[in-house]
Amino acid sequence: MTPKSAYDAGAGPGFTPGEVTVHEQPAELAKVTRALRGTGRKITLVPTMGSLHEGHRELIRRARRVSGGVTVVSNFVNPLQFGPDEDFERYPRSWESDVEACRQEGAELVFAPSTEALYGPDPQITVNPGPLGDQLEGASRPGHFAGVLTVVAKLFGIMRPDLALFGEKDYQQLVLLRRMAHELHLGTAVQGIPVVRESDGLALSSRNAYLASEQRGAALALSAALAAGAHAGASGADAVLEAARGVLETEPLLELDYLELRDTELGPAPAEGEARLLVAATVGGTRLIDNALVLLGSSGAPE
Numbered sequence: 001m002t003p004k005s006a007y008d009a010g011a012g013p014g015f016t017p018g019e020v021t022v023h024e025q026p027a028e029l030a031k032v033t034r035a036l037r038g039t040g041r042k043i044t045l046v047p048t049m050g051s052l053h054e055g056h057r058e059l060i061r062r063a064r065r066v067s068g069g070v071t072v073v074s075n076f077v078n079p080l081q082f083g084p085d086e087d088f089e090r091y092p093r094s095w096e097s098d099v100e101a102c103r104q105e106g107a108e109l110v111f112a113p114s115t116e117a118l119y120g121p122d123p124q125i126t127v128n129p130g131p132l133g134d135q136l137e138g139a140s141r142p143g144h145f146a147g148v149l150t151v152v153a154k155l156f157g158i159m160r161p162d163l164a165l166f167g168e169k170d171y172q173q174l175v176l177l178r179r180m181a182h183e184l185h186l187g188t189a190v191q192g193i194p195v196v197r198e199s200d201g202l203a204l205s206s207r208n209a210y211l212a213s214e215q216r217g218a219a220l221a222l223s224a225a226l227a228a229g230a231h232a233g234a235s236g237a238d239a240v241l242e243a244a245r246g247v248l249e250t251e252p253l254l255e256l257d258y259l260e261l262r263d264t265e266l267g268p269a270p271a272e273g274e275a276r277l278l279v280a281a282t283v284g285g286t287r288l289i290d291n292a293l294v295l296l297g298s299s300g301a302p303e
């Protein structure tokens with residue numbers, strides 16, 4: 001008789017269809033995902049640092065659309081990607097509501113390891129992101145992308161997911177992870193989803209929780225600047241940057257880190273066609289990032 005589910009097929013107590021099962025040990029989860037794969041189920045991974053919001057929920061909903069798929073959400077605030085003066089200790093944590101969000105969105109498995117379980121007592125190996133790892137976010141956050149790539153490589157190694165989903169909000173992260181999976185032949189397809197925004201344009205981010213109301217108002221200049229830049233696409237790269245900078249300069253609470261126009265793989269911007277406008281700024285000590293697609297030249301001309 002064909003088993004109805006991986007559970008029937010002997011995936012064991014590590015997986016109960018229709019419920020969320022939490023795993024803390026890499027070896028246990030590796031066993032469960034191996035058994036699931038053996039029954040022909042596709043594994044789709046949504047890596048997060050918890051404090052789940054609508055952007056994460058959208059990632060989980062997209063993961064669930066993979067037919068025959070099992071959705072695993074990892075929830076781990078990764079110390080290796082935080083600099084010594086960054087907000088690792090204060091990063092928002094909301095474990096119980098995170099598990100509830102996973103249940104509501106239909107994720108089957110949650111992976112929430114301790115740092116010790118994931119890194120072991122004496123970790124030595126990190127993944128080098130190459131030159132792009134030192135640009136944009138990497139220029140302001142040295143070592144950040146080595147931390148991101150290393151932890152995601154661990155997650156891929158444990159679960160061997162067929163697909164992993166990430167948000168375009170962290171665009172440089174997405175580009176680097178796609179390259180890592182491809183260049184290291186990891187066997188996981190990496191896909192992005194568009195930035196999920198509040199109705200006034202603010203990109204959802206766990207760090208928005210740090211913003212007081214006046215600061216949140218100032219943070220709106222990021223998405224407004226991207227919209228102004230995208231609108232100027234038909235007039236070329238200089239016009240895009242000028243339009244976006246003009247908006248950012250009107251906001252006194254905002255301290256600009258970078259505003260850059262690149263191609264979609266984050267190389268130099270093309271003269272025509274698809275480009276990416278990326279911005280990072282600090283508002284009241286909180287570092288925020290955002291980005292948008294821009295169509296340059298005649299491809300950006302309004303209909």
Ligand SMILES: Nc1ncnc2c1ncn2[C@@H]1O[C@H](COP(=O)(O)OP(=O)(O)OP(=O)(O)O)[C@@H](O)[C@H]1O
Pocket residue numbers: 047048049050055056059165166167168169170193194195196197203204205206207208
């Ligand atoms: N607004 C968003 N739209 C789409 N994806 C998002 C959004 N915010 C976060 N994500 C994605 O969710 C995944 C987990 O991100 P993470 O847990 O760091 O949340 P975050 O809101 O980006 O937090 P942070 O404040 O650290 O930037 C990443 O792939 C990230 O790109």
Ligand SMILES: CC(C)(CO)[C@@H](O)C(=O)[O-]
Pocket residue numbers: 047048049076078081148151152170173
């Ligand atoms: C990809 C990730 C989960 C790795 O810790 C993190 O950088 C994030 O949440 O974007």
Ligand code: BAL
Pocket residue numbers: 081170
């Ligand atoms: N979402 C990116 C994780 C970080 O800022 O560390």
